[in-house]
Amino acid sequence: MSSELIVLYDIPGREKQWMSWSPNTLKPRMTLNYKGLQYRTEWVEYPDIEGVCKKIGARPTDKKADGSDRYTLPVLYDPRTQRVVSDSWDIARYLDDAYPDTPRVVPAGSAALQKAWHMLVLPTVLVPLLHIQLPHVCNILPPRSAEYFRRTREDAFGKKLEEVHSESDWEKLEQGLGKVKTCLEENGEGKDMLVMGDQITHADFVLVGIFIWARKSMGEDSDAWKRLSALHDGKWLKYVGQFAKYEYVDV
């Protein structure tokens, strides 16, 4: 029965090809697909996230500027254990523990290093790309979410979404991806296309989620996507290509 499936709470896009566009919700989605676990998606528009989280008992993941709780997606609900799990990292750990017969995305001994990977990639890759992405993301959201996204982000940045990014974000992004490339190359020849060399792990979903986010919101024909996918001799296009079979969205 569909009511007994794991539920992934995700933010919808405006049309079918834009569903599951968020780099954060893409991580648990790809993890579920990779592990071969059955699930269904509950689509929650931006203005409804806080209410839904409170209703299902999902913990807040952060604080707002005014000190109040901030609720974010992804959230996962597992009817088998009746657990509600917020945050993509905690979901990865939960699924590894709760489904030990599926491939682990945080292999034994790698948890601290995987967390450090996230801490490195977030400011060096995701943040400069976010600046570039803001208007693109807004374009693919349904109207209520788009209005909410624009209003809250323009408040936070103190300027129009279209005015946040500058050429220096592209430079920072290239530098950040350069660091990631240097790390991957340390694995040695033939093992530089996955963070842990020959097995897919959470660290890969951190990275590939960022590229799928960009591809879906920029569109493959845009100058921005062409510029991004040309960096480092097209390495990242090949990198993302490896995960095509885990991109599946149930819409």
Next chain:
Amino acid sequence: MSSELIVLYDIPGREKQWMSWSPNTLKPRMTLNYKGLQYRTEWVEYPDIEGVCKKIGARPTDKKADGSDRYTLPVLYDPRTQRVVSDSWDIARYLDDAYPDTPRVVPAGSAALQKAWHMLVLPTVLVPLLHIQLPHVCNILPPRSAEYFRRTREDAFGKKLEEVHSESDWEKLEQGLGKVKTCLEENGEGKDMLVMGDQITHADFVLVGIFIWARKSMGEDSDAWKRLSALHDGKWLKYVGQFAKYEYVDV
């Protein structure tokens, strides 16, 4: 015969208790001790590093502000293979490859993540501590090295060594170590005292080298060391304590 031992090129301190004080040369020293490999140290004062490196064919590791090659220690020479290896990371990789019967410090599959660990710890922990450390380090160097260290660092920072650090460096340091602590705790209870949980790896030597550097140059009775070792309920003092047997210096 001592002439057939591996040679570690290291920077001397002014007295015996201050030998091997650098966080960078401590990494290969602890790696050699941990692997149980026999070696001897060649002590090279700061002004002589470039000349010695050029003489033995050690590659430069960086560029100076004027674009010319920068030579740094550690360097390792292995008479068995006649290889000269610069840079603590490259030495770790070399020793793992050349002595496969010793415990690996970069376990299979962890190279990219270990490199990322280094990239995270360097700016968040080492750099703020360096600012605090500058006068302390200068104090424990022999006269020629101390003069060289003071002159080159004061040129680079544009101020006296004693004027580089501010209270904000302590705040940044505590934040940086807080990130490291968060990562370690992801390993779970009882596994949060080594980066990879239950085995010592290069990532630990990156971290412990930083604390030994501070302890040796600040002195255990200094206010600075007491402040550092009191952070996070004394976690770091316990962390460093685990590596006491690998601190051995052949002086």
